Amino acid sequence: MADLDQFRKDTRAWLEANCPPEMRKPMTKEEDTFWGGRNATFSSEPQRIWFERMRDKGWTVPHWPKEYGGGGLDGEEAKILRQEMAAISARLPLVSFGISMLGPALLKYGTDAQKREHLPKITAGSIRWCQGYSEPNAGSDLASLQTRAEVNGDDFIINGQKIWTSYANFADWIFCLVRTDSTAKKHDGISFILFDMTSPGVSTKPILLISGKSPFCETFFDNVRVPQSHVLGQVNRGWDVAKYLLQHERAMISGMGERGVGRPLGQVAADSIGTDDHGHLDDPVLRGQIATFEIDEAALACAAERAVDLAKAGQAHPAFSSAMKYYGTELNKRRYEILMSAGGSDALEWESERSKDGARARAWLRTKANSIEGGTSEVMLGIVAKRILDLPGA
Amino acid sequence: MALVLNEEQSMLRDSARGLIGTKAPVSHLRQLRDSKDPTGFSRELWGTFAEMGFSGLLVPEEFGGTGLGCVEAGIIMEEIGRTLMPSPFLSTAVLATLALSRGGTAAQKSEYLTGIAKGGLIAALAVDEGAKHRPLQTAMQATRSGNGFKLSGAKGFVIDGHVADLLIVAARTSGSPGEAGGLTLFLVNPKSKGIAVERTAMVDAHNAARIVFDDVDVTADGVLGEVDQGGVLLEGILNVGRGVVASELLGASEEVFGRTVTYLKERKQFGKLIGEFQALQHRAAHLYCEIELTRATVLKALQLLDENFEAAGPAVAVAKAKAGTTGTLAVQEAVQMHGGMGMTDQFDIGFFMKRARVCQELFGDSNFHADQLARLRKY
Numbered sequence: 001m002a003d004l005d006q007f008r009k010d011t012r013a014w015l016e017a018n019c020p021p022e023m024r025k026p027m028t029k030e031e032d033t034f035w036g037g038r039n040a041t042f043s044s045e046p047q048r049i050w051f052e053r054m055r056d057k058g059w060t061v062p063h064w065p066k067e068y069g070g071g072g073l074d075g076e077e078a079k080i081l082r083q084e085m086a087a088i089s090a091r092l093p094l095v096s097f098g099i100s101m102l103g104p105a106l107l108k109y110g111t112d113a114q115k116r117e118h119l120p121k122i123t124a125g126s127i128r129w130c131q132g133y134s135e136p137n138a139g140s141d142l143a144s145l146q147t148r149a150e151v152n153g154d155d156f157i158i159n160g161q162k163i164w165t166s167y168a169n170f171a172d173w174i175f176c177l178v179r180t181d182s183t184a185k186k187h188d189g190i191s192f193i194l195f196d197m198t199s200p201g202v203s204t205k206p207i208l209l210i211s212g213k214s215p216f217c218e219t220f221f222d223n224v225r226v227p228q229s230h231v232l233g234q235v236n237r238g239w240d241v242a243k244y245l246l247q248h249e250r251a252m253i254s255g256m257g258e259r260g261v262g263r264p265l266g267q268v269a270a271d272s273i274g275t276d277d278h279g280h281l282d283d284p285v286l287r288g289q290i291a292t293f294e295i296d297e298a299a300l301a302c303a304a305e306r307a308v309d310l311a312k313a314g315q316a317h318p319a320f321s322s323a324m325k326y327y328g329t330e331l332n333k334r335r336y337e338i339l340m341s342a343g344g345s346d347a348l349e350w351e352s353e354r355s356k357d358g359a360r361a362r363a364w365l366r367t368k369a370n371s372i373e374g375g376t377s378e379v380m381l382g383i384v385a386k387r388i389l390d391l392p393g394a
Numbered sequence: 395m396a397l398v399l400n401e402e403q404s405m406l407r408d409s410a411r412g413l414i415g416t417k418a419p420v421s422h423l424r425q426l427r428d429s430k431d432p433t434g435f436s437r438e439l440w441g442t443f444a445e446m447g448f449s450g451l452l453v454p455e456e457f458g459g460t461g462l463g464c465v466e467a468g469i470i471m472e473e474i475g476r477t478l479m480p481s482p483f484l485s486t487a488v489l490a491t492l493a494l495s496r497g498g499t500a501a502q503k504s505e506y507l508t509g510i511a512k513g514g515l516i517a518a519l520a521v522d523e524g525a526k527h528r529p530l531q532t533a534m535q536a537t538r539s540g541n542g543f544k545l546s547g548a549k550g551f552v553i554d555g556h557v558a559d560l561l562i563v564a565a566r567t568s569g570s571p572g573e574a575g576g577l578t579l580f581l582v583n584p585k586s587k588g589i590a591v592e593r594t595a596m597v598d599a600h601n602a603a604r605i606v607f608d609d610v611d612v613t614a615d616g617v618l619g620e621v622d623q624g625g626v627l628l629e630g631i632l633n634v635g636r637g638v639v640a641s642e643l644l645g646a647s648e649e650v651f652g653r654t655v656t657y658l659k660e661r662k663q664f665g666k667l668i669g670e671f672q673a674l675q676h677r678a679a680h681l682y683c684e685i686e687l688t689r690a691t692v693l694k695a696l697q698l699l700d701e702n703f704e705a706a707g708p709a710v711a712v713a714k715a716k717a718g719t720t721g722t723l724a725v726q727e728a729v730q731m732h733g734g735m736g737m738t739d740q741f742d743i744g745f746f747m748k749r750a751r752v753c754q755e756l757f758g759d760s761n762f763h764a765d766q767l768a769r770l771r772k773y
Binding site: 264266267269270275279280281287288290291292294295296298299300302303305306309310312313315320323326327378380381382384385386388389390391392393 | 396397398655658659667669670672675676678679680682683686687688689690691693694708709711712715716760761763764765767768771772773
């Protein structure tokens with residue numbers, strides 16, 4: 001306990017000395033997030049300083065082993081670091097699918113050589129990853145994917161198409177599900193493979209969304225040659241890796257709402273709507289909606305905290321991340337419906353100085369994908385029903 | 395502190411579950427209801443509660459109790475919620491015990507707390523006057539008379555009021571309804587002249603009473619805490635009450651949900667188990683999420699009440715609001731998914747629906763606590 005108290009004190013002091021003031025404000029624009037990568041640029045000098053200091057400390061991924069550039073922190077220490085960062089509203093220095101999705105799978109399924117090759121580049125932010133899962137005819141029914149990899153000497157030759165590949169156009173490497181045995185049952189013929197996006201035959205095309213932005217791409221593979229040694233886990237057992245990774249992805253998406261928080265919703269609403277003589281929002285119905293929302297939001301935060309503690313106590317249900325993913329994304333959609341309602345016509349501005357180029361409206365539209373990406377709400381509920389509640393299959 | 399039960403707490407839960415599940419299943423409540431039992435709970439069982447140390451759970455050890463905390467009280471309440479066992483645990487072992495141990499003088503503590511720990515003394519908290527929980531709207535007057543006071547007014551929804559040996563009464567010694575200042579808590583003997591107690595049989599077959607006070611004399615010894623300063627004491631007591639009632643709602647929600655999921659796996663329609671239907675699967679899965687979130691909020695609130703009593707208000711508001719909404723959903727879904735059977739008196743599900751409705755109202759419904767949260771956050 002005394003050690004942890006000391007760790008908290010040291011952490012607080014270090015953050016105080018090293019986190020630039022500009023990095024202690026809620027993120028409002030896309031450029032506020034630093035994703036790393038070969039061609040990464042910093043949007044500001046403080047962003048660069050903050051990232052480099054955290055990287056040097058091993059705190060871009062505090063809970064990974066030091067040998068891979070992580071911080072080597074245990075669960076309690078990592079929690080303290082999160083709390084202390086939250087206390088000063090410190091931004092995450094690096095956001096990446098390498099950290100939140102691929103990394104855990106690499107740590108569990110990777111060979112020593114694969115870990116040494118990839119993990120340090122993730123913690124250092126020098127390689128940016130994207131995820132090649134969905135295909136035009138394999139969305140919720142992911143295991144019906146058709147992109148195929150055929151053996152050719154020591155290599156695979158990959159052909160096919162992926163869709164909804166987030167930021168594929170900025171990514172350096174892809175982790176990808178491919179069919180390596182088309183005669184096996186659909187879950188049993190899939191492999192999980194890693195390759196460089198600059199390999200000949202890889203091309204991407206952005207998909208414009210209703211938000212007017214384009215985080216997603218279509219990704220095409222035309223005779224892409226990849227060494228067989230780039231398979232993570234066993235050939236044809238990629239579904240195990242994919243499922244493991246999805247748990248992390250779902251945990252990440254369920255946390256998105258939480259991280260997006262700037263000021264409390266009630267305060268944001270009071271700014272635009274105004275308050276009556278009692279200091280109550282001048283829209284009693286919206287006030288009630290906000291208060292009810294904030295109760296659910298606080299409840300989700302408690303559940304997230306408990307999920308970590310349950311995992312530590314060895315009592316976590318492996319499918320619980322599906323419950324969190326479902327609840328967190330539905331809640332985030334509610335948050336933005338309320339924000340739009342609170343903002344009124346101001347929130348509807350799409351191209352104007354004052355609206356920061358329609359930031360709120362675009363974010364609102366973006367949230368609608370939360371309950372689709374990474375498994376739809378309906379898929380999540382199905383998983384909870386079957387795996388946690390043990391309800392019979394149809 | 396980790397948001398999971400530790401080993402001692404898990405053991406307490408297991409022993410409470412064993413006792414309550416065996417001695418007081420829902421049929422116990424049904425029997426008390428059907429026989430129109432004048433006490434409304436089993437004194438014998440309450441004696442067993444005392445032997446197990448449950449009635450004195452929150453009583454400090456020096457007065458014969460076990461000196462445990464709110465998390466432990468919540469554990470007992472959750473088990474009570476699973477079988478709807480009627481008992482004076484909330485009124486006496488939680489509310490009155492807390493009022494006395496936090497606000498009482500040495501003399502008041504030794505006079506009453508030992509009796510509570512032994513299971514011999516039943517006490518009730520009288521706060522609400524209108525149909526909805528509005529503690530600040532307390533209008534009941536306590537006017538100075540000699541070196542004591544005279545109480546006049548009326549209270550309702552007084553849990554266990556008709557069997558109480560001691561009443562803890564919130565009254566106004568100054569100020570007007572709506573103001574936080576000017577409230578005082580009094581210890582009143584229900585046998586005192588001028589008190590009229592009417593048992594109000596409630597929809598859930600649990601105990602409550604309306605009590606009218608007509609110029610009731612209370613001596614200076616009967617003041618609990620300080621005159622005019624009772625508001626903070628009362629709010630603290632109520633917060634613990636809210637936290638443990640949220641536990642009871644959680645227990646009831648879990649039990650009724652468990653019964654529903656079991657039914658989904660047994661009942662066939664259209665040649666299939668109804669649990670195979672996606673419409674029902676998704677509703678069950680959603681309810682599971684709500685219950686899991688509720689469990690986390692309740693444990694958080696109870697832990698905070700033990701760790702940092704004064705700062706627990708917002709967490710308690712969240713827990714009670716969430717538990718009220720989840721409990722309401724759980725019982726509604728249970729009746730709907732059980733179909734016509736759920737509507738019959740012969741089936742237990744209706745008992746849970748009735749109790750959840752009462753627990754929702756008790757010490758503020760979900761709307762009350764959402765409003766509290768909005769006020770705390772200043773919008």
